[in-house]
Amino acid sequence: MALFPEFKVERLTNGGTLADRVCDSLIQLINSDDFPAGTRLPSEMSMASRFGVSRTVIREAVSRLKSEGMVESRQGSGVFVRKGNLDSPFRFDRNVMASMQSVRQVVEVRQALEGEIAALAAVRRTKAQLAAVKQAVKRIDEDVAKGSDGVDADIVFHRRIAEACGNPHFVALVEFLFNVLRRATQITRAIEATKVELAQQVREEHRAIVEALVAQDPEAARAAARLHMERACARLASLDDDGALRRFVDNPSEEIAFPG
Amino acid sequence: MALFPEFKVERLTNGGTLADRVCDSLIQLINSDDFPAGTRLPSEMSMASRFGVSRTVIREAVSRLKSEGMVESRQGSGVFVRKGNLDSPFRFDRNVMASMQSVRQVVEVRQALEGEIAALAAVRRTKAQLAAVKQAVKRIDEDVAKGSDGVDADIVFHRRIAEACGNPHFVALVEFLFNVLRRATQITRAIEATKVELAQQVREEHRAIVEALVAQDPEAARAAARLHMERACARLASLDDDGALRRFVDNPSEEIAFPG
DNA sequence: TTTGTAATATTGTGTGACAACTTTGAAGCT
DNA sequence: AGCTTCAAAGTTGTCACACAATATTACAAA
Numbered sequence: 001m002a003l004f005p006e007f008k009v010e011r012l013t014n015g016g017t018l019a020d021r022v023c024d025s026l027i028q029l030i031n032s033d034d035f036p037a038g039t040r041l042p043s044e045m046s047m048a049s050r051f052g053v054s055r056t057v058i059r060e061a062v063s064r065l066k067s068e069g070m071v072e073s074r075q076g077s078g079v080f081v082r083k084g085n086l087d088s089p090f091r092f093d094r095n096v097m098a099s100m101q102s103v104r105q106v107v108e109v110r111q112a113l114e115g116e117i118a119a120l121a122a123v124r125r126t127k128a129q130l131a132a133v134k135q136a137v138k139r140i141d142e143d144v145a146k147g148s149d150g151v152d153a154d155i156v157f158h159r160r161i162a163e164a165c166g167n168p169h170f171v172a173l174v175e176f177l178f179n180v181l182r183r184a185t186q187i188t189r190a191i192e193a194t195k196v197e198l199a200q201q202v203r204e205e206h207r208a209i210v211e212a213l214v215a216q217d218p219e220a221a222r223a224a225a226r227l228h229m230e231r232a233c234a235r236l237a238s239l240d241d242d243g244a245l246r247r248f249v250d251n252p253s254e255e256i257a258f259p260g
Numbered sequence: 261m262a263l264f265p266e267f268k269v270e271r272l273t274n275g276g277t278l279a280d281r282v283c284d285s286l287i288q289l290i291n292s293d294d295f296p297a298g299t300r301l302p303s304e305m306s307m308a309s310r311f312g313v314s315r316t317v318i319r320e321a322v323s324r325l326k327s328e329g330m331v332e333s334r335q336g337s338g339v340f341v342r343k344g345n346l347d348s349p350f351r352f353d354r355n356v357m358a359s360m361q362s363v364r365q366v367v368e369v370r371q372a373l374e375g376e377i378a379a380l381a382a383v384r385r386t387k388a389q390l391a392a393v394k395q396a397v398k399r400i401d402e403d404v405a406k407g408s409d410g411v412d413a414d415i416v417f418h419r420r421i422a423e424a425c426g427n428p429h430f431v432a433l434v435e436f437l438f439n440v441l442r443r444a445t446q447i448t449r450a451i452e453a454t455k456v457e458l459a460q461q462v463r464e465e466h467r468a469i470v471e472a473l474v475a476q477d478p479e480a481a482r483a484a485a486r487l488h489m490e491r492a493c494a495r496l497a498s499l500d501d502d503g504a505l506r507r508f509v510d511n512p513s514e515e516i517a518f519p520g
Numbered sequence: 521t522t523t524g525t526a527a528t529a530t531t532g533t534g535t536g537a538c539a540a541c542t543t544t545g546a547a548g549c550t
Numbered sequence: 551a552g553c554t555t556c557a558a559a560g561t562t563g564t565c566a567c568a569c570a571a572t573a574t575t576a577c578a579a580a
Contacts, residue, residue, distance in 0.1 A: 017563065019323060043530060054565045056316070059531090063279060063320040064327035075531045076572030089349035090436040092429065105427045112376035112430075113369075120368075167365045169352060170372075176350040277532065303561060314534045319562090335562045336541030 018053050019060035025051070026061060030070060030081055041071065041079040092180060103181065104233055110177045111229035113170065114158070118209055118225035119218035120165035129164035130213055136160045137206055151182075157206065161225075164213070205231060278313050279320035285311070286321060290330060290341055301331065301339040352440060363441065364493055370437045371489035373430065374418070378469055378485035379478035380425035389424035390473055396420045397466055411442075417466065421485075424473070465491060 029035055041047070044062070048055045062079055065071045068089065073079045092106070121129075136157040144150040155178060162171040205228040212221035289295055301307070304322070308315045322339055325331045328349065333339045352366070381389075396417040404410040415438060422431040465488040472481035 019563085023327070045530085056319075056564065056566090059316075060320060060323040063323050067283070067324035067327060073531065074573075076529080077574075078530060089351040090433065091349040092432070102429075105429050108380075108427055109373075109429050109433060113372060116372035116375075167368055169362075169365050169369050172352065173350065173369060279532085305561085316533060316535090333562065334542075336560080337543075338561060 018057045019064070022047075022051055022053060022057055023061040023064050026065060027070070030065075035081045037081050039081050040077075041081065043078065090176075106177060106181055107229060107233045110174065110181070111226055111233075113174055113177070114161075114229055115222040115226040117162050117165045117170050117174065118212065118221035120167065120170075121161050122213050122216050122218040122221035124166045125164040125213055125216070129160070133157070133160045133164060133210060133213060137210060140206070141203070154202075161209070161213070201231065202228075278317045279324070282307075282311055282313060282317055282321040283324050286325060287330070290325075295341045297341050299341055300337075301341065303338065350436075366437060366441055367489060367493045370434065370441070371486055371493075373434055373437070374489055375482040375486040377422050377425045377430050377434065378472065378481035380427065380430075381421050382473050382476050382478040382481035384426045385424040385473055385476070389420070393417070393420045393424060393470060393473060397470060400466070401463070414462075421469070421473070461491065462488075 026041075035041060041062075042050070044055050044058045047058045051058065062071065062073065066073060070082060071079050072082055125133075136153065136159075140150050140153040140157060143153045155175075158174060158178070159171060162174050205224070208224040209221060209228060212218075212224050286301075295301060301322075302310070304315050304318045308318045311318065322331065322333065326333060330342060331339050332342055385393075396413065396419075400410050400413040400417060403413045415435075418434060418438070419431060422434050465484070468484040469481060469488060472478075472484050
């Protein structure tokens with residue numbers, strides 16, 4: 001592909017708004033090293049005429065690249081490709097959600113994290129944090145008694161534990177994974193089907209984690225959290241049936257949840 | 261916070277361009293459930309007058325939200341909060357890079373992951389994958405002999421191990437963390453200063469991991485990988501001095517690396 | 521050589537206009 | 551009433567132009 005000073009009127013991809021297409025083109029140009037890290041992009045006016053669109057469109061496209069950390073703009077100077085395009089955000093492949101196997105693999109990641117989090121929390125927790133965890137347990141029971149599926153309260157429970165480990169990055173990461181799973185799993189049916197036994201089993205697993213936190217026993221906490229995740233994976237597998245997943249991917253508007 | 265139809269002129273945060281600030285405000289409004297999933301945002305004109313900025317600015321802000329998948333716009337209809345703003349990407353807070361403590365916390369996350377990865381890889385590795393790991397070790401030595409800092413080869417080494425654990429999500433996540441650390445750490449000086457002993461120490465740690473993989477001993481692999489991370493953290497701490505980090509944050513153009 | 525200043529280029533922001541599209545609701549018909 | 555048709559209003563997509571704020575460059579002066 002030609003370097004910019006000589007580049008012709010760029011061919012834009014088909015779908016979407018002009019800003020979408022220009023954005024795609026720019027990403028492609030940057031990734032294909034037509035614009036190495038540190039170099040300056042042509043001026044907005046210049047790009048506008050090259051692409052055959054207005055400056056407004058160029059600005060919207062550049063704005064997106066900025067928000068994704070690929071470029072940075074300096075008023076009066078220009079727009080520059082960022083070194084390495086590092087700090088780009090993390091996301092799983094879209095088609096990750098499409099297979100049951102992928103979902104199980106995500107659970108495996110979460111297992112590793114939850115285990116470590118529980119172990120750290122057992123050592124570092126303060127009394128106040130332990131109290132917050134216990135209160136979260138109580139809220140799960142209350143919510144379930146009220147007829148809720150308890151998923152929201154369950155999220156809070158795991159979040160409280162992560163907070164007790166003293167490392168905010170764990171909190172953010174686990175929450176992210178939780179969301180990914182929640183999006184990937186349409187579990188309403190499963191909860192309906194096995195609500196009672198499930199609730200009891202989950203309760204038991206939660207209790208084991210809390211006990212380890214109380215005793216400040218990191219190994220017991222790690223084991224309990226890992227077991228909890230393994231069981232969750234098994235519960236997931238019990239409703240295997242890729243069909244449900246695929247249906248959700250095609251129609252994301254359905255309600256979904258994930259059993260903690 | 262008031263719902264939109266009655267919301268007052270929003271107070272904008274301080275830093276950055278107007279689009280940045282409006283974008284932050286909108287994210288906050290959405291995340292705080294002022295705009296539940298599926299609801300429509302006010303019209304661009306309306307938001308412009310409420311925020312006290314031009315429609316141009318609003319459009320740029322909305323454009324970013326679109327690119328991050330938080331909202332979707334339909335011409336003629338409006339901008340809608342996407343069902344479950346899930347699938348939104350993961351990123352650490354910007355100011356994570358600003359303190360040595362934060363960096364250590366990121367290393368702690370990576371420690372949890374690398375430990376689990378090594379344990380899984382010890383069990384699941386194929387012969388071919390083990391060979392790939394060994395080859396990566398060799399390449400590190402070669403690169404270092406050539407005078408390189410060996411960071412690139414080190415990345416490959418850890419990547420090969422992650423691949424051997426059979427879960428692609430671990431590969432992606434660890435690579436992401438590596439990039440975050442690489443961005444956050446300006447280590448050139450440290451490598452220059454302690455190159456020789458460091459290389460030897462790292463070599464030794466790598467060897468321990470590989471040995472555990474050969475023996476297919478998950479617990480030994482986990483321990484070795486965790487130790488490797490702990491040592492990396494110590495090496496990091498040895499050049500503590502938040503000054504270097506802060507200097508980098510102010511001037512991201514400097515070269516950076518991270519010692520695996 | 522160094523300094524100060526003006527000219528110029530570039531991004532940031534505002535304003536107005538029109539096109540393309542969706543939604544709404546009223547008019548008219550059965 | 552219930553249905554269809556269609557015009558009107560509202561909303562996003564795009565364009566054009568103007569000016570402000572800032573950075574870079576060129577050049578003259580000391």
